[in-house]
Amino acid sequence: MTSLPFKSRFSPSPTGLMHFGNLRTALFNVLLAKAHTAHSPQPGVFLLRIEDTDMARSEQEFTEKLMHDLRWLGLTWQEGPAASGTQGPYYQSQRHEVYEQYYQKLLDEKKAYWCYCSEVELAIARKSQLAAGMPPRYSGTCRHLTEAEREAKIAKGLKPALRFLIPDNETIEFDDFIQGPKHFAANDIGDFIIKKADGSASFMFCNAVDDSLMQVSHVMRGEDHLTNTPRQLLILNALKLPAPLYGHMPLILGFDGKPLSKRNGSQSIESLREQGYFPIAINNYLSRLGHHFEHEKLLSLNELGDHFSAKNIGRSPARFDLAQLNHWQKEAIMKSSDGEFWEWVSPLVANVVGDKKDLFVNTFKPNCILPSDVKDWATQILTDSPVWDEEALSHLTQANKELLDHLSQAIESEGDDYQAIVKRLSEALNIKGKALFLPLRSAVTGRCYGPELVKIFPLMGKDALLKRVAIAKQQIKG
Structure with missing residues (x-):
């Protein structure tokens, strides 16, 4: 895809508020596009696509909130919802007809087949494989059903899923632009579902097809998606569609060394905004979470992009550290003007500061992280209700x-x-x-x-x- 524009993407599922993990993915993809713009005559493009095929869990409210979060942080997209672009729609729930064309192509070429196995049957088979020390994968029960057998299952009211037929004895190889060369044996994968029994497209299928049709050149995502890549390459190869380059980042761990969650440090971006964190502080912290920068000073988003490189992404998981986030918050506070600082804290303290605004700003600007800190000090210093520790x-x-x-x-x-x-x-x-x-x-x-x-x-x-x-x-x- 070297002749196509340089294009990165972020494809979130609107099933909840945006947290550190998926925000870092979005940020790194923005910086990847900005880095290309900084070092190439052709500008990089950042695409936003909403992965809302799970209709039961996807909510428009979360779509609006994640777009608000991205805009608040300055992570604007050049192509996607409410932006330019000719390869939409950019909501996957609106691309059903697109996917149907490619499902039919795979069926016509006998590269996919209908599977009538129930969840119970699949669970029993999985349990048996694990008990035998085998990796769980679909056994191919429905691979060779006759037309009569299929009609009998349909007559029973069974709703089938569509499975991709894995070619035998094939090796899938690709050069991960973060981790280096990778190879997978097709025989270890097993036929996987590309269309669910309810008619919705699977993540595996629609993301692969959309990345190709939307001319995404670089897919950078967490390494929890690494095993998805050979499957998606098989899909694109079967459909004779061009594939993007793939790069997989180590995940973020919590302060306890376990996967990041609400229990060990993760917070929603909405919560950070409500607490009073500055966008530039969040961007500077997350851009260094697993990526090395030579500059240890506060940088704008464009400056971060100038110095960003996929080659500088570490191979080991990064650990979330609130102290480091607060360090960059302090840097952002000190870089703000006195007017900006006052606008930031005045809703909480204006009633007790009175006409001593300039003195107040000069006193507390170097000594806070969040507006709540300033409010506590204002109450402690400027009211008759101090509390001694x-x-x-x-x-x-x-x-x-x-x-x-x-x-x-x-x-x-x-x-x-x-x-x-x-x-x-x-x-x-x-x-x-x-x-x-x-x-x-x-x-x-x-x-x-x-x-x-x-x-x-x-x-x-x-x-x-x-x-x-x-x-x-x-x-x-x-």
């Missing part, structure tokens, strides 16, 4: 009320001038370092960590500082 209370108790009395006096004298207050306390109590700063921070913020006190003091102001010290005194038992 146990460690802060411990430091307050050790310091005793003498330090707080001196702190009140210093604030009365110096206002919110942090440096002047620290100097007075150090001289009056003959203490410095942690012995001074930990109880001071604990008294004012209720925490032993957080934004710089030199910024917090003017943000709070003299009156609020005095009130806070008075409340802190009440926290000391005895």
Whole structure:
């Protein structure tokens, strides 16, 4: 397919919200097309196709949400639903007539046959094969049914599925553009279903046919699809349709080393958006999850594409790490303008910040990951309802009320001038370092960590500082 345009694709099933695993597949395919655009006179194309043949589980709501997620992340498609393209429709549920033509071709050429085996019969056969130490595959029961036998089964009301007839003693070989040369023995595969008994197309069949008809040049997907590739190559070869190149990425594991799921770190993109993660942070994290970049700085989507290469995709599974996602979120926050930062957090804090917006942004921008963090700090610092954690209370108790009395006096004298207050306390109590700063921070913020006190003091102001010290005194038992 070298004479055709460079085209990657993402073909999700709209049966739920989009999570990290399928998002990374979409992102890598976008970057693959962008990389081609960056290094070739001919632009790469990213195609979106909706795999909604499972009518019982597919929902339009999820289709709309996954497209919204992709657009929010900047992963726009040049061909597909609500975009240009002449090879649609791009919903597989609308391509029934297309598939029927190719089913009939396979039947006419005796490369497929009707199978009347029930689910119970197939389950029993599978169990027997496993018990005998054999790989489970269809035994070919219906391969050689006579016309009379087929008519008898139809008369009983049995609804058949259509199976692809695997050629005997054939080896399927292809060059995986991520993992290298692969080969499979056709005899190990077994005749597989290409049309279900309910009339819907199987994933194996419709994806192979659509990739070819839509002139997809590169199919990059998870390695859980690796064993599908020889089957799809057999289908395309039988139909005399051109095949794309295939590349298979290692899967993402959770923090516990098991396949990524909701239990070990996976979150929906909708959830990440609602929490306040930036698209650029998600893109920078996921683009490095299993792919090596020389640049460790925050990159735009186009810059990520410039430096992306399938050759840099690792062979080992990548492990999801929330700390790394949060690292890129911090990088995105620091790269944002003060105006963008305020727009990001203002819905949660504007009512308590008042006219100190600039001071507030300067104080908390380097000290948060999500808007909820900023809200917690705003409540802690700018309201009369602070909560002291146990460690802060411990430091307050050790310091005793003498330090707080001196702190009140210093604030009365110096206002919110942090440096002047620290100097007075150090001289009056003959203490410095942690012995001074930990109880001071604990008294004012209720925490032993957080934004710089030199910024917090003017943000709070003299009156609020005095009130806070008075409340802190009440926290000391005895």
